[in-house]
Amino acid sequence: MIKILHLSDIHIGSGFSHGRINPETGLNTRLEDFIYSLKLCIDRAISEPVDLVLFGGDAFPDATPAPYIKQAFSSELRRLVDAQIPTVLLVGNHDQHSQGQGGASLGIYRTLGVPGVVVGDRLETHKIQTQNGVIQIITLPWLTASNLMTKSETEGKSMSQVNESLIEKLRLVLEAEIRKLNPEIPTVLLGHLMADRASLGAERFLAVGKGFNIPVSLLNRPCFDYVALGHVHKHQNLNKSNNPPIIYPGSIERVDFSEEKEEKGFVLIELEKGAAKWKFYSLPVRNFLTIKVNVSKVENPQSELLKAISKYQIENAVVRLIYQLRSEQLDLIDNGVLHQALSEAHTYTIQPELVSQLARPRLPELSTGNSIDPLEALKTYLENREDIQDIQKEMLEAAAKLLAGKADLSEFSSDGQLSLFSK
Numbered sequence: 001m002i003k004i005l006h007l008s009d010i011h012i013g014s015g016f017s018h019g020r021i022n023p024e025t026g027l028n029t030r031l032e033d034f035i036y037s038l039k040l041c042i043d044r045a046i047s048e049p050v051d052l053v054l055f056g057g058d059a060f061p062d063a064t065p066a067p068y069i070k071q072a073f074s075s076e077l078r079r080l081v082d083a084q085i086p087t088v089l090l091v092g093n094h095d096q097h098s099q100g101q102g103g104a105s106l107g108i109y110r111t112l113g114v115p116g117v118v119v120g121d122r123l124e125t126h127k128i129q130t131q132n133g134v135i136q137i138i139t140l141p142w143l144t145a146s147n148l149m150t151k152s153e154t155e156g157k158s159m160s161q162v163n164e165s166l167i168e169k170l171r172l173v174l175e176a177e178i179r180k181l182n183p184e185i186p187t188v189l190l191g192h193l194m195a196d197r198a199s200l201g202a203e204r205f206l207a208v209g210k211g212f213n214i215p216v217s218l219l220n221r222p223c224f225d226y227v228a229l230g231h232v233h234k235h236q237n238l239n240k241s242n243n244p245p246i247i248y249p250g251s252i253e254r255v256d257f258s259e260e261k262e263e264k265g266f267v268l269i270e271l272e273k274g275a276a277k278w279k280f281y282s283l284p285v286r287n288f289l290t291i292k293v294n295v296s297k298v299e300n301p302q303s304e305l306l307k308a309i310s311k312y313q314i315e316n317a318v319v320r321l322i323y324q325l326r327s328e329q330l331d332l333i334d335n336g337v338l339h340q341a342l343s344e345a346h347t348y349t350i351q352p353e354l355v356s357q358l359a360r361p362r363l364p365e366l367s368t369g370n371s372i373d374p375l376e377a378l379k380t381y382l383e384n385r386e387d388i389q390d391i392q393k394e395m396l397e398a399a400a401k402l403l404a405g406k407a408d409l410s411e412f413s414s415d416g417q418l419s420l421f422s423k
């Protein structure tokens, strides 16, 4: 049996805006948090000890992190090297320099020939000798159109056509790789990808170059004993039958507020040919907490806000207070007192939102609840818009034509507007 620790989406160096400078170290506390989470993963790998560590990609926010951030990552990797635990570092989208053209941040470990460290920056199979036997790992790094297709192949095609041919190409090259596998040896597919069935976390906002979704059916193959994924920050198993498990361990720390409610951790696997037992272990990461309260309708907004804050455990958490109020209530808010009330938090932001005074109440004629004839609706709307009375008749005529499907396209100017507006 081969024991594996699978972690992913370290993103060390992210989310500094949620931290502050630690006066003792001079470092951003969120960097320290991320390093600590990574350290706990490596501690576990060493104390077990596992036979292999699989990293699912996205080590840093981008391919050129500051030297001290690279060093923080390297020092943790070094501990695995010293413990002689082989490690596969898969290249994620955030690790690739300018869409994969300029290499990857993790490539340096191969260049240096760091013992036991394998860098997965292309689709290939690695046979790795561990303390408890040999294992095959197919690495499938983040793919973009430029990895698999030539420019002439993508030219003139729509995004969805390109994606379709990409998946076909991937199917072929993966098939070729699978045929080369030794069926006697435990096998893992390690991929950094967006699977079509995954539910999302922050990665959808972080991704710069949008990639394509990969059908789970492409990964769900009997030749794999375990499918180790990276990219999606929310931990999940994409295969209900669990045969093989298709696992996103998720990120090891909360990258932003979209991950407020997600558990963070890593996965331990006991792997044999044809069987994988796995378990998710959560990490004690810092809490994120959104306090949202609407005080626009209360008499004493200040005390309402304090009451809302007091309901939560804010100590050591990253807190955001979002509250809605009317502009005439602004004088009733004492910001100093709010800051005092939030001072126990690790960091906090206060985001007042003015309930718009401009928002007109809905036209009573239109809020009957019944379905309204569009032309009637437009008429009612125009009657309430004194500023455009002069074109009311023309608009109604144009609308009637459009609704009847008789609009002459020549009446539209080139930018799609009705010609009566572009006179």
Ligand SMILES: [Mn+2]
Binding pocket: 057, 058, 092, 093, 094, 192, 203, 230, 231, 232
């Ligand atoms: Mn990613």
